[in-house]
């Protein structure tokens with residue numbers, strides 16, 4: 001077997017030499033180009049190395065391509081997420097706006113409702129349900145002038161009391177003192193309603209009367225006296241009127257036409 005190999009190698013070598021060199025080859029030359037066993041091994045190793053190198057390059061190329069493709073798809077996904085996020089931002093802004101609007105609407109409706117709930121209705125002798133005016137009982141406390149401002153901002157004014165029925169109705173609705181639309185701010189001792197009507201004109205008054213009579217324009221707490229009227233006082237007397245310092249914080253009753 002070895003002999004055949006040697007022979008073939010030799011022949012091959014010899015042909016090669018012949019084709020490359022025009023001169024007749026000598027044995028010495030032939031021997032020099034004949035690959036030894038070591039060279040063969042080297043060649044095989046080299047071929048294998050080349051194959052491995054090319055394969056490696058291919059693998060690297062594929063890896064690079066994949067990585068590139070991955071980064072492309074990652075970019076696409078990133079942009080998609082960004083878009084979704086900004087869409088969500090817009091959604092959130094719209095939702096926030098809606099919430100604000102809803103809150104505003106709710107406040108309006110709630111105010112409206114508290115007016116309706118406090119609507120002064122009674123059955124008249126001939127069977128009509130009479131609801132002439134609406135009342136608003138504030139949940140919060142303010143001084144007298146601020147209370148009036150709040151009522152006016154609601155298209156109303158502080159309440160005026162012109163009859164026993166009205167007085168009784170309001171008394172039945174309160175559990176603590178409330179500002180009403182009566183004052184003697186302009187002229188001491190001359191009590192007028194916010195619609196400029198005097199007590200003489202309306203014909204009714206419900207001042208607290210006991211040993212101490214109201215209005216007394218008491219000046220101990222507030223040197224400017226007591227120029228604003230409330231239904232009820234701080235001591236649980238809720239059936240009559242008291243004059244008090246206009247700077248005091250009280251709940252208040254607004255009134256508007258139905």
Ligand SMILES: *[C@@H]1O[C@H](CO)[C@@H](O)[C@H](O)[C@H]1NC(C)=O
Pocket residue numbers: 098101102105
């Ligand atoms: C708030 O009320 C206004 C007018 O009454 C209405 O046009 C609007 O749609 C309401 N907003 C919401 C969020 O309900």
Ligand SMILES: *[C@@H]1O[C@H](CO)[C@@H](O)[C@H](O)[C@H]1NC(C)=O
Pocket residue numbers: 194195196
């Ligand atoms: C009450 O009188 C004042 C001036 O004294 C006036 O400014 C106001 O408009 C009057 N209010 C009403 C409801 O007539």
Ligand SMILES: *[C@@H]1O[C@H](CO)[C@@H](O)[C@H](O)[C@H]1NC(C)=O
Pocket residue numbers: 142143144145146246247
């Ligand atoms: C009433 O309260 C408002 C704010 O709530 C204030 O600006 C005003 O000065 C107060 N007026 C009096 C007479 O206390």
Ligand SMILES: [Ca+2]
Pocket residue numbers: 184188189215217225226227228243
């Ligand atoms: Ca007074």
Ligand SMILES: [Ca+2]
Pocket residue numbers: 214215216217218226242243244
């Ligand atoms: Ca008083």
